[in-house]
Amino acid sequence: MADPQLKAKVEELIAANPVLLFMKGTPEMPRCGFSMRVVQVLDQMDVEYGAIDVLPALQPLREVTAEISDWQTFPQLYVNGELVGGADIVEEMFASGELAEALGVEQPAEAPPAQAAPTQAPPLQIE
Amino acid sequence: MIETALPGAEVGVADETGAGDHLRATVRAAQFEGLSRIDQHRLVKAAVKERFEDGTIHALSVKTEVTG
Numbered sequence: 001m002a003d004p005q006l007k008a009k010v011e012e013l014i015a016a017n018p019v020l021l022f023m024k025g026t027p028e029m030p031r032c033g034f035s036m037r038v039v040q041v042l043d044q045m046d047v048e049y050g051a052i053d054v055l056p057a058l059q060p061l062r063e064v065t066a067e068i069s070d071w072q073t074f075p076q077l078y079v080n081g082e083l084v085g086g087a088d089i090v091e092e093m094f095a096s097g098e099l100a101e102a103l104g105v106e107q108p109a110e111a112p113p114a115q116a117a118p119t120q121a122p123p124l125q126i127e
Numbered sequence: 128m129i130e131t132a133l134p135g136a137e138v139g140v141a142d143e144t145g146a147g148d149h150l151r152a153t154v155r156a157a158q159f160e161g162l163s164r165i166d167q168h169r170l171v172k173a174a175v176k177e178r179f180e181d182g183t184i185h186a187l188s189v190k191t192e193v194t195g
Contacts, residue, residue: 070169088188089164 002063017050023075034087035075041094044108132174151188159193167191
């Protein structure tokens with residue numbers, strides 16, 4: 001069972017920060033590729049976010065998030081108190097524009113389009 | 128396992144590293160209709176939970192799509 005004091009603290013943080021990222025490492029120095037991918041997405045959005053390094057208390061925090069959100073892997077992005085997802089979901093929602101919508105911001109102009117046009121090879125010709 | 132948990136789902140699994148423990152699963156299922164992405168992923172992860180617990184899988188990337 002999760003430590004009740006830690007759980008209360010985490011719930012408080014999620015409630016106090018509209019956009020909150022639990023990650024391995026810090027936004028300046030991510031310690032895991034998945035965490036880095038979420039930071040890269042958030043840094044393209046015009047949004048302030050809180051970030052918590054889970055590494056100093058990894059196992060206790062896994063137990064807490066398992067109880068709060070039924071999710072034990074990090075990173076975890078919370079928006080308005082709800083778990084949005086980890087790196088896969090965040091990137092997918094970024095590409096589709098759903099993340100900007102959830103965050104209430106404009107989709108950044110340089111964002112890749114959801115469906116990249118396939119590059120068409122010129123037809124082969126037989127002379 | 129995913130197909131058992133989500134009957135009718137189309138599941139594709141790719142081995143990311145060649146070692147068989149870092150997998151990428153693409154799951155298309157009608158059961159995802161109306162669910163948020165996180166809930167869709169929860170269904171997939173719940174289906175393979177045992178394999179994580181016994182150490183067969185270390186990492187699983189999931190991509191979900193709703194089928195009509």
